[in-house]
Amino acid sequence: MKLKKFSAAVLAALTVTMMSAAPVLAADDIEVNEDISVSGDYDWKRFANDHITLNVYNNGLYISDGSDESINVLSAFEELTGIKVNYTTYDSNESLYAKLKSGGVSYDVIFPSDYMVGKMAKEGMLSELNMDNIPNFAGIGETYLDRSFDPGNKYSVPYMWGTTGLIYNTTMVEEPPTKWADMWDVEYTNNVLMFNNSRDAYAIAAKTIGLSMNPQSVDEITAITDALKAQKNIVQAYVMDEVFDKMEGGEAAMAPYYAGDAITMIDENPDLAFVHPEEGVNFFIDSMCIPANAKHQEAAEMFINYLCEPDVGLANADFIGYSTPITAVWEMLDDDLKYSEIAYPSAEVLDKAEVFETLPDDINAAMDAQWSEMKSYEEGGSGWMVVALLLLAIAISAFNIWRKLRKKSRDNY
Known part of the structure; x- marks a missing residue:
């Protein structure tokens, strides 16, 4: 499997694309409220009398929801279209996959990351999109389209993009961390947080031992698992x-997480800072997709098109801090976010970034199995503890039997 990087050439293409002028609103655009206008060329009312409820399943705090004086884009969609939205959340791509794979649930729009789009498409879990219903797809920058996880964008529309990095508390570290390997430093025992999903955790550990974030064999998975085991006693x-409360509350010295969320945490706690570790980071694209068993495909496509409206995309990018793939939205951002080195990192960072590939089944299976093994692993002889507890149980059982026999013997006299 060829290692794919987000190169400086791609960054240059991104810059050219993003510097394109934002389109001027047409006179017949529809003003939904004082903050959002949408294209008047789209029939937003065609399901208004159909009493449709869309089940939207998104990744945590990942949409402008009206809190903290933000714009509630879901309420605006309901007002615009007459379609109700039932919005629920999951905490990782793996949780999303497990929920849908188990069956018995039906969602209309989901937001998986690149590698999970590829995996779900391969397994027949996604519907092909009718782009005639998503004309705003034309506003997505070419940098984010036709990627290896979904050639031709048959199943996905980019929602946000970003990178991973290391968030740290400047009051709790003597020297600012520069490497993923700093999370293995025993000086920070019980002060390090780690991703609670296998793909991100394995990617970080892989870089500390000189491997790609896309493991090439089961043997590499085992080597990465050993690295994670070596870190486990350091991890709080x-x-x-949960990283938000812990890092904003000063409960840990450092944690890996997504750059967009780092911006939110730093706003809440100015003692926090962020670094892209020198070994290289993950560049990811989170997408909007429709599951194969969705009940309202055309209405779901309308919702996806709505999220690609410039005013809506701006509200989302401004609220959550993630990087937008919509050309017009980047032009509309405040300069502090538009030129943020966290949200829009340098060519040096992006040149070393890796995109998660959709891994072969045998490597995925090994990662899942060894991740579970690692989570239950205890350094220093957990096997001896099991033996000791077993011997103690046998001893207690033998004592009880002896006591009963002794009592019975007395009763016979």
């Missing part, structure tokens, strides 16, 4: 959304 907790 394996987290996903």
Whole structure:
């Protein structure tokens, strides 16, 4: 499997694309509220009398929802279209996959990351999109289209993109971390958080031992698992959304997480800072997809088209801090976000970044199995503890039998 990187050439293409002028709103655009206008060339009302409820399943705090004086883009969609939205969340791509794979659930729109789009498409879990219903797809920058996980964008429309990195508390570290390997430093025992999903955790550990974020064999998976085991006694907790409370509250010295969320955490706690580790980071694209068993495909395509409207995309990018793939939205951003080295990192960072590939089944299976093994692993002889507990149980059982026999013997006299 060829290692794919987000190169400086791609960055240059991104810059050219993003610097294109934002389109001017047409006179017949529809003003949904004082903050959102949408294209008047689209029939937003065609399901208004059909009493449709869309089940939307998104990844945690990943949409402008009206909190913290943000724009509630879901309420605006309901007002615009007459379609109700039932919005629920998951905490990782793996949780999303497991929920859909188990059956018995039906969602209309989901937001998997690149490698999970590829995996779900391969397994027949996604519907092909009718781009006639998503004309705003034309506003997505070419950099984010036709990627290896979904050639031709048959199944996905880019939603946000970003990178991973290391968030740290400047009051709790003597020297600012520069490498993923700093998370293995015993000086920070019980002060390090780690991703609670296998793909991100294995990617980080792989870089510390000189491997690609896309393992090439089961033997590489085993080597990475050993690296994670070596870190386990240093880790305070394996987290996903819990990272917000822990890092904002000063409960840990450092944690790996997504750059967009780092911006949110730093806003809440100015003692926090962020670095792209020098070994290289993950470049990811989160996408909008429709599951194969969705009940309302055309209405779901309308929702996807709505999220690609410039005003809506701006509200989402501004609220969550992630990087937008929509050309017009980047032009509309405030300069502090538009030129943020966290949200839009340098060519040096992006040149070393890796995209998660859709892994072969045998490597995925090995990762899942060894991740579970690693999570239950205890360094220093957990096997001896099991033996000791077993011997103690046998001893207690023998004592109880002896006591009963002794009592019975007395009763016979």
